Amino acid sequence: MEEKNKETSMSRLKIILRLFKMVKPVRKVMLFAIFFGTLNHLSNIAVLTWGAWLVSSFLIPGAIPPGTFAISLLFIFGILKGVSAYVEQLANHEVAFRLLAHLRTSFYKEIEPLVPAKLLDKRSGDVISRIGGDIEIIEVFFAHTISPVAIAFTVSVSVLIFLGMFWWVLPLVVLPFQIVLGILVPVFWERYVRKNGQKLRAALGDTNAYLTDSLQGIETILLFNQGKNRRDEIGRKGDYLNSIKRGHSSRQGWLFGFVNGTILLANIATIVVAVYGYLGNHIDMQGLIVVTASSISAFVPLFSVAVVSHYLSESFASAERLFKMIDEKPAVVDAPDATPDLPKDFDITFKNVSFAYKQNGSKVLDNFSLYIPQGKSIALVGESGSGKSTVLRLLMRFWDFNEGEILIGNRNIKKICQKSIYDITALVAQDSHLFDATIKENIAIGKPDATMDEIIQSAKQANIHEFILTLPKGYETSIGELGDKLSGGERQRIVISRVLLKNPQILIFDEPTSNLDSFNENAIQETLNKISRDRTVIIVTHRLSLLANVDKAYRLQEGKLSDFEIPKAARKTASASA
Numbered sequence: 001m002e003e004k005n006k007e008t009s010m011s012r013l014k015i016i017l018r019l020f021k022m023v024k025p026v027r028k029v030m031l032f033a034i035f036f037g038t039l040n041h042l043s044n045i046a047v048l049t050w051g052a053w054l055v056s057s058f059l060i061p062g063a064i065p066p067g068t069f070a071i072s073l074l075f076i077f078g079i080l081k082g083v084s085a086y087v088e089q090l091a092n093h094e095v096a097f098r099l100l101a102h103l104r105t106s107f108y109k110e111i112e113p114l115v116p117a118k119l120l121d122k123r124s125g126d127v128i129s130r131i132g133g134d135i136e137i138i139e140v141f142f143a144h145t146i147s148p149v150a151i152a153f154t155v156s157v158s159v160l161i162f163l164g165m166f167w168w169v170l171p172l173v174v175l176p177f178q179i180v181l182g183i184l185v186p187v188f189w190e191r192y193v194r195k196n197g198q199k200l201r202a203a204l205g206d207t208n209a210y211l212t213d214s215l216q217g218i219e220t221i222l223l224f225n226q227g228k229n230r231r232d233e234i235g236r237k238g239d240y241l242n243s244i245k246r247g248h249s250s251r252q253g254w255l256f257g258f259v260n261g262t263i264l265l266a267n268i269a270t271i272v273v274a275v276y277g278y279l280g281n282h283i284d285m286q287g288l289i290v291v292t293a294s295s296i297s298a299f300v301p302l303f304s305v306a307v308v309s310h311y312l313s314e315s316f317a318s319a320e321r322l323f324k325m326i327d328e329k330p331a332v333v334d335a336p337d338a339t340p341d342l343p344k345d346f347d348i349t350f351k352n353v354s355f356a357y358k359q360n361g362s363k364v365l366d367n368f369s370l371y372i373p374q375g376k377s378i379a380l381v382g383e384s385g386s387g388k389s390t391v392l393r394l395l396m397r398f399w400d401f402n403e404g405e406i407l408i409g410n411r412n413i414k415k416i417c418q419k420s421i422y423d424i425t426a427l428v429a430q431d432s433h434l435f436d437a438t439i440k441e442n443i444a445i446g447k448p449d450a451t452m453d454e455i456i457q458s459a460k461q462a463n464i465h466e467f468i469l470t471l472p473k474g475y476e477t478s479i480g481e482l483g484d485k486l487s488g489g490e491r492q493r494i495v496i497s498r499v500l501l502k503n504p505q506i507l508i509f510d511e512p513t514s515n516l517d518s519f520n521e522n523a524i525q526e527t528l529n530k531i532s533r534d535r536t537v538i539i540v541t542h543r544l545s546l547l548a549n550v551d552k553a554y555r556l557q558e559g560k561l562s563d564f565e566i567p568k569a570a571r572k573t574a575s576a577s578a
């Protein structure tokens with residue numbers, strides 16, 4: 001059982017160490033929070049203990065009544081408690097906010113290289129749920145574990161020393177309870193609820209992913225009259241989630257009960273032993289009162305440590321899911337001898353490239369060779385699934401390949417950093433993403449410092465400038481505001497403006513008009529004619545009209561390439577419309 005567990009899940013220690021590495025940037029604030037947290041708890045104990053001492057010195061016959069300084073000390077402890085509680089809260093929130101921001105950025109950074117090859121097969125909702133929800137949960141580990149543990153440790157040791165000053169037996173009574181609450185309960189309880197915590201996180205991730213997926217596909221669901229089925233399934237997933245949650249909460253009840261009971265037991269034991277010490281003349285009356293008061297408040301910080309173990313299993317489960325995701329190897333890593341230098345020329349050569357997605361899988365490309373001279377445009381046609389997109393993916397280094405070579409300007413692309421490849425190429429796919437930002441920002445994504453003139457220039461080239469001017473706020477209109485009002489062709493032309501502004505030497509189109517009607521297709525075709533000059537262009541398409549202006553066309557079939565004669569009709573239409 002243990003063995004099996006080891007295979008599928010990472011060890012706690014490994015997760016904790018990795019999490020610790022991530023907190024480096026907030027370590028100082030965290031120490032600050034721990035210092036004031038300790039001060040807060042110690043002042044709390046001091047108020048109670050000192051208060052009890054003051055009262056006792058009035059009550060006990062023969063005791064020396066406290067002076068003004070002794071009494072004002074109580075107020076000082078009180079003020080100290082208030083101030084340190086405030087600063088602790090402040091510092092804790094600072095830690096939490098900075099950590100959340102830091103965790104988000106660092107996970108995002110780790111995920112980037114996995115795109116586009118690896119994340120394609122993960123449901124996007126699942127990824128969203130992981131990055132969002134899991135990070136919030138992991139924060140529990142940092143905000144509610146590290147400092148409470150440190151505070152509880154310091155406070156507990158102080159209490160032991162303090163009690164020892166009255167009678168050496170007292171620390172021996174308190175210590176076992178401290179060990180139970182601070183070490184045994186957290187460790188064993190985390191183990192006990194671990195499976196449930198993992199199940200809870202998984203179910204939550206699954207439910208959220210399903211919900212996101214359903215929202216994204218709501219149109220399809222409605223059109224196929226599947227609303228009720230989807231609703232039922234969402235309900236079922238919700239019920240399942242609730243049943244796990246219920247179990248988790250009921251266990252939490254048991255934990256709280258046990259911890260509170262143990263603390264009470266510890267208090268009773270301390271009092272009983274202290275009374276025994278008083279009767280045996282080891283402690284005086286005043287000592288008895290002070291010891292009783294201090295031992296009652298001494299366990300407060302241990303309470304938080306004991307109960308946090310219940311949520312810790314969820315934190316670890318979340319951390320494990322995220323780590324597993326970022327541990328996936330990217331499909332392509334830069335070779336050690338790859339350089340960022342850009343090629344000088346931009347002709348493209350595929351030399352005997354063979355490629356299969358899986359080892360021993362069927363070959364998508366078999367001894368594939370192709371030469372595209374710089375500044376020329378070629379078209380690639382072929383049946384769906386014949387491997388056209390694969391050719392583009394290999395060229396853009398989305399996937400790695402073992403047999404054959406691809407050269408750009410006589411340089412092997414494996415010797416060029418991926419970043420540089422992205423600099424010199426741009427892809428317009430069937431549907432590229434428009435961000436929820438203004439049109440201007442969407443166009444300027446590849447060149448954030450572009451001037452308005454440059455943005456307008458590229459929009460004009462993409463035949464979309466006039467349209468943008470008709471929008472309520474022109475270039476400042478936000479995509480979210482427009483919602484579904486943008487047609488596929490308009491979206492596509494905004495994407496093309498983006499690509500043109502970036503002005504790469506190699507332009508790649510993967511069925512850019514396959515979702516468009518003929519009106520929009522003509523607009524795109526015109527755009528293509530204008531922008532293809534002086535660039536190396538590859539167009540993958542089914543549409544004859546897009547073949548009109550390419551220099552050469554090829555057909556891809558069973559991994560091999562053959563010349564494709566462009567029908568005369570296509571050329572004619574082009575010259576008529578030009």
Ligand SMILES: Nc1ncnc2c1ncn2[C@@H]1O[C@H](COP(=O)(O)OP(=O)(O)O)[C@@H](O)[C@H]1O
Nearest residue numbers: 357358364382383384385386387388389390391
């Ligand atoms: N990520 C992938 N993993 C495994 N097989 C894939 C992957 N992507 C595409 N394929 C397969 O490779 C073949 C070629 O796909 P693709 O290049 O997308 O074709 P096309 O663009 O010509 O329609 C298809 O059989 C497809 O199922």
Ligand SMILES: [Mg+2]
Nearest residue numbers: 388389390510
């Ligand atoms: Mg394709």
